[in-house]
Amino acid sequence: MAHPADVLAELHTLRAENATLRARLASSSPKAATAPSPAHPPPVGVPFTQKTRLSNEEISRFSRQLLVPEIGVQGQLKLRNASVLVVGAGGLGAPAVMYLAAAGIGRIGIIDYDVVEASNLQRQIIHDESRVGMLKSESAKQTVSKLSSLCECTAYNILIDSSNAMDVIKKWDYVVDATDNVATRYLLNDCCIFRNKPLISGSALRMDGQLTVYNLEGGPCYRCIFPKPPPPETVTNCSDGGVLGVVPGIIGCLQALEVVKIVTGIGASLSQKLLIFDATTMSFRTIRLRGRTPSCAVCGPHPTITKPIDYVQFCGAGPDDKAHNINILPPESRISCHKYAALRLDAFPHVLLDVRDKIQYDICSLHHSLNIPLSELPKRIPELTAAATFGEHHEPNLPVFVVCRRGNDSQLAVKMLEETHGFTHVKDIVGGLEAWARGRDPTFPIY
């Protein structure tokens, strides 16, 4: 039996030899080392060649789909030769992109300009913890390349808007609307009409999902059904209203399924139909929609919109689902979280009014705060008056500081208390609890 030290020495020698041989091999035959395998996607810029036969690798990989009578070899080739643009690598786009890549769609484009955040991971399953901070489009592309070397994937790290949408959409056969805001939905609709691309449109919020297909074989467009955008105050986004992760997951999967069906020509699509998913009752309802509206501003016979417009102006809201900061109060009606923190340390007598909804208040709150949601404030003024009235007084005599999540609702509350309810010592805490957590108390949660 060899001595352990001898074995180690021999191992060392063998490793060195191995490395030398590998280096020699690589330098003597550079072509063998660098030539792409047949399955490798062509470099960007090289035209995508249509295939008329499946490779053995493709036959093995897609065998379970080839065996489905509705798909078969011809269907799989159609998927292989199709290109799909997915706009948004979020809750809808994540499963949609993954299923499209897995199903064998030949080329997938992914548009997103956002960065992966921890709060995305509850639903955006194409990203993971190691990708936090990475561009979503890049993270999604990495997942696709791990999933399938047969899929040629293009990541667009852009904010799609009127200046670039026409150029981008031109290059793709189908467009999947997996966006999170009204302005981009109208933009995609209009550009899909101008470029004559079917638009597979999904949306989700809280426990609700919607799915439909626009502009397919003469079917209606988004504007035929919803000619006017919803008033911004009626639009809730996922970052304010919340969303149960699997709900956009289901809609995103159904979007991928609709693409596969449309590409391969299976069955009936959701063109001229609207699928409504209600997760609370687990019900799927299909509404039969109207066909094209003859007076439609974009797809009708006499369109009034013939090129992309200003969608932010049209919708009264920006192309994202972020909250935007308002600034409606004079400086004397506002206080920074640092100054407010100093007052708390001094035990300065005051009332802290938290105007967030109870569901948010339950997540976290500052001690000794009074929670009256903004929507309930007008009818609960007596509670605030009682809390702010100290000693022998009959009128509120304590100052009231108002806080919310990000410092917008608190400004509205201060304005309302001053103008409508006669409060004179009211201040908004600038930036709300997020500013408090970032600037004052790193142990305070941010949601």
Added chain:
Amino acid sequence: MAKNFQVLYFASARDATLAREETLSIPDDCHTLPVPQLIRNLTARHPGLQAVFKSAILAINNQYVDHAGRELDGGRMVEVKPGDEVAVIPPVSGG
């Protein structure tokens, strides 16, 4: 005999009404309820629906009708009948 119909509220229509569904009745002196009158009645009942109806669509028995009550491509006019199911469907835009 009660001339009832169901109204289902989706998405932001639920926030405006704080209801998922309601049973309402067609007034005694009518057999059916025209769609514009339905919208007026619902808005009077839930003022928050006024903003929602700026973009929400209506369906009667899972069939789209426009706010004037026309079904499909400007064709047949429909009115709400006893036993009908009306859905108020605002567009959802999140994702």
